[in-house]
Amino acid sequence: MTDKIAISDRAIVIPVFPLPNVVFFPKMQLPLHIFEQRYRQMVRDALEKERLIGMALLRGDWxxxxYQNPDIYAVGCLGSIAGVTPLPDGRFNILLHGVREYEIQEHILEQTPYRRARVVLREEMAALEPSYFESLKTEVAELARETVGERAPELIKALDDASLDGETWLNLFCASLDVxxxxxxxxLEAKSLPERAARLLQVLRFQAAENRTLADRFRRGPDSKLPH
Structure with a gap:
């Protein structure tokens, strides 16, 4: 399976793997260690079928x-199992490749020990306009160097990677930045790439402004106060 997966109907039933701190994006890769019995069964079932697993973020007081079915966010990302290593004790190491955003329409909590859901796949997002993509890269580069600096050299290196298309480049930063x-x-919930880019810029601008304020306070000494 690839990100060009052939799905005749955008409404499909998928297994759902909820985690507390993982937000998965299309065209990204996600290594996972599967150890709970219910999710071992999920992987075995997925390998016998379309090799698809939906990642979802747990929400609230989960x-x-x-160990039952805590609340999750309705928007997640469908992944295809791109690699799998079965371990002797029944656990798995798998690698998911992000395919498409989805939105849950109905939770299915019977028949399997793991959660499933009927979801609608988002339509594939239109590519970023080349001129906008170039201006986006310029501003993100400036802000990322200011907010990330030397803490994420591989991410900074990717700023200038001309081999990445707009969606891959944007999703890489959304998935990797310290937010x-x-x-x-x-x-992830943005409904278009320009909307996702605008949200990313908003986060980066806020981080940059916060860094400047803290740096200014440090320069002025310990008795200075942050502006209200």
């Missing part, structure tokens, strides 16, 4: 209901 899980979920 800890108390983790909160909820901010990352908001980036």
């Amino acid at each position: 800890e108390k209901d983790y 909160s899980t909820l901010e990352r979920q908001s980036l």
